[in-house]
Amino acid sequence: MSDSVWIIGTSMTKFGRYPDKDTVDLASEAALGALDDAGTTMADMGVLAVGCLLEASAMLGQRLQKQIGQSGVAVYNVANACATGATAVRTALLAIKAGEADLGLAVGVEQMGKAGLLGPAGQARSKPAGYTPSGRYGSVMAVEGILGTGLMPGVFAQAGMEYASRHSGVGFEQFAKVAEKNHAHSTLNPLAQYQKAFSLEQVMGAEMVAYPNTLLMCCPTGDGAAAVVLCSGAKLKSLGLDVRRRAVKVSASVLTSDPYVESDTAQPDVSTLTKMAAAQAYEAAGVGPADLDLVELHDCFATAELIHYENLSLCEAGGAGDFIDRRGPWRDGQTPVNVSGGLISKGHPIGATGVANLYEVATHLRGEAGDRQIDGARVGLAHVIGLGSACAVHVLERAAS
């Protein structure tokens, strides 16, 4: 069993829209980039895990191999909602931890185009011939818009408004400030889908999608890929000085699912499993929130980011509104959050997101983030959540030197 696992190579495509490429093109670009960054090739990989929500059932990992190298190793095709990419990383990590491989490649990719509203009931209702109760709720029709909403902007709006109902000093303006920050951060990231700053007034005045989330407070759909090469601690010792110097330690890798809570009957609870994952990750890594130099967290909507400040213990209980009001999560604040621009502006090609977050954190820890570098970053945390739910938290640390 390996005592430690390290990231020795990482890469991501610019997020955006690539109508002239296919999913395998995007995955290949990120995979070859990460292998090159690590100074290695597919021939050395002992395991391959590929995360892609929309094509996980279509042998995407094997199709990728046919473009970058077929060697007969174990391939895992991974899907776990918006935690898909992080789960792929964790799959390769587990193979290394188990001693089955010394080196592994994890790739996250998605090609969504302009998908619009996401959720199980985002399509038009059809005209019924005769009502027949069906399914586990005995429903006679799709109930989206009749019994509330299950679409993502509304679900995460309701999650944020529940936090607002319990804590003072949280409202539309605090949620909007999150998006103001992430759009501002994205102007420094050439890999972000959008790189345009908006004033708080512009964010609040944009088209309302699901109050309090305006269009500028919702992540876009898009295309992109990211990859990491993972390496066991023992193997790392045999690699060159430059690889070792740039290696980033995976100090914690945690995946949780929903424990039972009473309100599950209304909608998934995105907070409890995030709190559990964070607590386990801090324990495993032996670090606390105060030690973090940067955090990439799952801001699918501005309302989500705000509640995750508390879920990840970046602020005091009930203090998320105050935290954003005093600019705590800005890049020059107490704990920089989503200096990449976050999902809101960097983009959210679903399968790629959980790997791209690790790319971002690792790049800062290596001191290679260019204009957006957080100076002297030593410890960072990456968080994703897939509704339903799956939550992954990784803590990364710079190699001691």
Added chain:
Amino acid sequence: MVPATASKRIPVVDYLVIEGEPHLEANACVACGALYFDRRNACARCGKLEFTRKTLATTGSLRSYTIIHRAAPNVPVPYVSSVIELDGGGVVKANLVAAGTDPEKIELGMKVALTTFPCGHDEEGTEAVAFGFVPA
């Protein structure tokens, strides 16, 4: 004799009871009391297998909401989606109706009561009945 053209009504989901005073029913775990609106194979909280039908209160409070302005085709907007905490147990999602769509006038935590409304007809003339909540 029942006329062949008698209008029929059907609840949009089977946890809504429309006979008599309309109310919601849940599948309650006999062992631990956990409530579910859908059919369960076993209790998600305690793993036990036995359930009983439980009548839920028609009053509660507004736990959360959102005002939907962009929706799927055929869904009229704006409307208010809400999460309601029922008095005596049960958390349910439904539309908040007759409360307007101005966030300044929707108060988190306010008392609400169950209401029903027609939400469609099939080609046989059967009316589907949905539930929502109104400020109490």
